[in-house]
Amino acid sequence: MAAHCKISSVFRANLFKDKVAIVTGGGTGIGKAITQELLFLGCKVMIASRKLDRLSESAKVLQSQISNKNAQLDHMQCNIRQEDQVKDLISTTVSRFGRLDFLVNNGGGQFPSPASDIKLKGWNAVIETNLTGTFLCCREAHNQWMAEHGGVIVNIIADMWKGFPMMSHTGAARAAVDNLTKSLAIEWASHGVRINSVAPGSSIYSETAAANYGSPEIFNRSIPGIPAKRLGTVEEISAAVCFLLSPAASFISGETLKVDAGASLYSTMWEIPDHNRIPAYKWETDNVDSNNDNDNGSKSKL
Numbered sequence: 001m002a003a004h005c006k007i008s009s010v011f012r013a014n015l016f017k018d019k020v021a022i023v024t025g026g027g028t029g030i031g032k033a034i035t036q037e038l039l040f041l042g043c044k045v046m047i048a049s050r051k052l053d054r055l056s057e058s059a060k061v062l063q064s065q066i067s068n069k070n071a072q073l074d075h076m077q078c079n080i081r082q083e084d085q086v087k088d089l090i091s092t093t094v095s096r097f098g099r100l101d102f103l104v105n106n107g108g109g110q111f112p113s114p115a116s117d118i119k120l121k122g123w124n125a126v127i128e129t130n131l132t133g134t135f136l137c138c139r140e141a142h143n144q145w146m147a148e149h150g151g152v153i154v155n156i157i158a159d160m161w162k163g164f165p166m167m168s169h170t171g172a173a174r175a176a177v178d179n180l181t182k183s184l185a186i187e188w189a190s191h192g193v194r195i196n197s198v199a200p201g202s203s204i205y206s207e208t209a210a211a212n213y214g215s216p217e218i219f220n221r222s223i224p225g226i227p228a229k230r231l232g233t234v235e236e237i238s239a240a241v242c243f244l245l246s247p248a249a250s251f252i253s254g255e256t257l258k259v260d261a262g263a264s265l266y267s268t269m270w271e272i273p274d275h276n277r278i279p280a281y282k283w284e285t286d287n288v289d290s291n292n293d294n295d296n297g298s299k300s301k302l
């Protein structure tokens with residue numbers, strides 16, 4: 001998004017006045033849109049990710065776009081895989097802005113690969129980023145602030161409802177976060193913490209998301225499988241996140257909201273070639289030995 005772009009929201013301008021949010025990965029793509037909307041709604045926002053140069057550049061642009069006098073922005077380097085850096089992100093945010101109301105676990109990443117080719121290092125990296133990093137951010141936000149004062153957490157996951165061929169590592173990690181969301185919703189309810197997830201379809205276009213996969217074409221190829229017959233926008237994910245953070249969602253916790261125009265119900269991009277490698281099981285051919293055993297009065301194999 002260019003510096004001059006018009007930021008807007010379906011929510012009223014000061015909805016998040018006096019609120020403080022952390023958005024991981026808040027300098028690019030979906031996270032940047034969430035940050036823009038939170039700032040538009042009067043929130044104070046800390047954005048954090050690994051690449052400080054790009055984050056600082058983005059923070060400059062975001063700063064120049066602020067139109068709400070109650071909004072404030074800061075940024076800091078943080079690799080969510082590093083426990084000490086996550087602890088520092090939460091404590092720095094609380095000391096910079098005086099509180100922490102919202103945590104948006106958006107930072108994440110993966111690489112396409114058949115499962116059989118994924119090396120342990122790559123597997124661990126994706127699990128540590130998308131599952132462990134999310135867990136660490138949740139735990140520290142809870143332990144350092146929300147356990148005493150309450151708060152709202154939104155985790156960005158993915159469309160992994162039918163498995164995630166070619167992305168099995170992130171599919172496993174995101175399914176785990178879906179489950180983590182439910183556990184924490186119960187464990188932390190009495191502390192005033194609500195926690196939900198948003199599962200974008202694999203089709204939310206942004207320049208950085210396209211660069212991650214080498215070309216925008218990958219996104220366009222998914223359009224036939226999307227009931228809306230178009231890609232999703234970063235604004236559509238941001239609106240869902242802001243809804244879940246807002247009092248409009250005060251009775252929603254432990255839930256995952258799919259924002260995919262129904263794509264997860266409709267189709268899969270994965271084509272299985274014709275084959276006969278999974279033969280049918282039939283009594284007449286498969287259990288000859290055990291049938292004979294039974295005829296002789298002996299026990300079945302099971």
Ligand SMILES: NC(=O)c1ccc[n+]([C@@H]2O[C@H](COP(=O)([O-])OP(=O)(O)OC[C@H]3O[C@@H](n4cnc5c(N)ncnc54)[C@H](OP(=O)(O)O)[C@@H]3O)[C@@H](O)[C@H]2O)c1
Nearest residue numbers: 025028029030049050051079080107108202203204208209
């Ligand atoms: N676009 C889609 O269609 C889509 C669909 C489903 C789910 N998602 C998920 O939505 C989230 C945002 O994706 P996006 O499409 O906006 O892509 P993106 O622009 O590449 O955003 C990923 C962000 O995560 C940050 N990040 C990655 N690893 C990190 C780490 N270890 N610690 C801290 N920050 C880290 C990156 O910043 P640094 O490189 O500076 O760390 C970057 O800002 C990701 O979790 C993505 O997997 C996207």
